[in-house]
Amino acid sequence: MSTALIPDPPSDLPGTLGELRASGWESHPVHEEIRRNAAARISAGLPLVEGILGFEQTVLPQMENALLAGHDIILLGERGQAKTRIVRSLTTLLDEWLPVVAGSEIRDDPYRPVSRMARDLVGAEGDRTPIEWVHREHRLSEKLATPDTSIADLIGEVDPIKIAEGRYLSDELTLHYGLVPRSNRGIFAVNELPDLAERIQVGLLNVLEERDVQIRGFTIRLPLDVVLVATANPEDYTNRGRIITPLKDRFGAQIRTHYPPDTETELAVIRQEAHPPVTFPGSPRVEIPEFMAEVVAELSQLARESTHINQRSGVSVRLSLSNHETMVANAVRRALRLGEADAVPRVSDLAALVSSTQGKVEIEALEEGREDRILQALVAAAVLAVFRRRCPTEELGPVVSALDDRVVHAGDDLPTSAYAAVLTDIPSLRGPVLALTPGETPGEVASAVEFILEGLHLSKRLNKEAAGAKTTYRGRS
Secondary structure, eight states, X not given: OOXXXXXXXXXXXXXXXXXXXXXXXXXXXXXXXXXXXXXXHHHTTOOSSTTOOSOTTTHHHHHHHHHHTTOOEEEEOOTTSSHHHHHHHGGGGSOSEEEEETTOTTOOOSSXXXXXXXXXXXXXXXXXXBEEEEEGGGGEEEXXXXXXXXXXXXXXXXXXXXXXXXXXXXXXXXXXXXHHHHTTTEEEEEESGGGSOHHHHGGGHHHHHTXXXXXXXXXXXXXXXXXXXXXXXXXXXXIIOOOOHHHHHHOSEEEEOOOOSSHHHHHHHHHHHSOOOOOOTTOOEEOOOHHHHHHHHHHHHHHTTOTTBOTTTOOOHHHHHHHHHHHHHHHHHHHHXXXXXXXXXXXXXXXXXXXXXXXXXXXXXXXXXXXXHHHHHHHHHHHHHHHHHHSOGGGSHHHHHHGGGOEEEEETTOOHHHHHHHHHHOGGGHHHHHHHOTTOOHHHHHHHHHHHHXXXXXXXXXXXXXXXXXXXXXXXX
């Protein structure tokens, strides 16, 4: 559900059943409603859902087919592949406002009420039956499947309080509806479906096929209008838990999600999703060089190919977001410590990514304590890959020659002014630096100088000595 404020219903909407009939409003099943709105977006050349990157040629066409076919869907993919984002975005394919019988717990259709309360009210009041309007953001119900989830949670149970108030057990009004009936005329989403106990999964069979629920002890049937969407992790799908075969058979579409296919897409996700730096009185101004953000994106791409990382567990896109935010935070911390007005990430800030990476990947190391070295090697490989793409090596020969008889100091503890002096001392650096940072602010110059020196070292053209936060670059001769 969106965190945006949900508006109040427009004042000109019908307020009674009679006014609703007079307005010409027509009732349609939820699948039809979604199909109509999805078709309108496709015809207009718009993406099915907004804010989903990298799925344009793979996942979204399959989603379009499933929704146009009126299918229930299961999204299968590793952690951090935007499954929940897709599910929540489906509310944009619903009509903005939906009329329901006022006071109904299960959003009864005024034309075809199914609960006892709504049937009695419409029977007694007729066209005077009051109508409420529900916004589409309220028509999505989510349930994280856990082993302790019960049938009462999903379907419903007898309410002992209503019994204590004097109603009979045989009275339908004693029922407390679960999440599925309360999702009537909307979307019900189950996250991590394999974690749901198999005997509880059986309770969803009728929902998917017969479109009704039966609550224990009662012969009533509630013909529900629900779109069911589930998510699952492939590892859970086959090992830790499983989806029972009859339930899998009732889903119309199983769609595999995936991680961003390339660094460019990963970078676009970072730009869209990473939290901006927190600003406060006296905080430094943050500038993020494109090549530094690209290193963070490249790191995640390399981690997904590494034999040292457990690929069954996956490397979530959240890794890229956390690393990007940590890199920026380290730059801000340095600027605050040195009293500088600008905070610009440098290669020396990448050492901070070990802490934000360790909790998000499962490293398969035979020797204890190798985790840090594996992560450092991945960071170095990411820097080298971006360096080779952005810095033509033939233009850096004069820089390497200039360092034959010079030593350059770098590190997290140095102010930006120290790098301006390096640029003055080695004029051949100016061209490559300007190619990386056309703005040429002091912080960007410092970041570009460090990046070029580190790239030359990783290309085996410079020597590097590191001790804590202090680093020295010198010629190999």
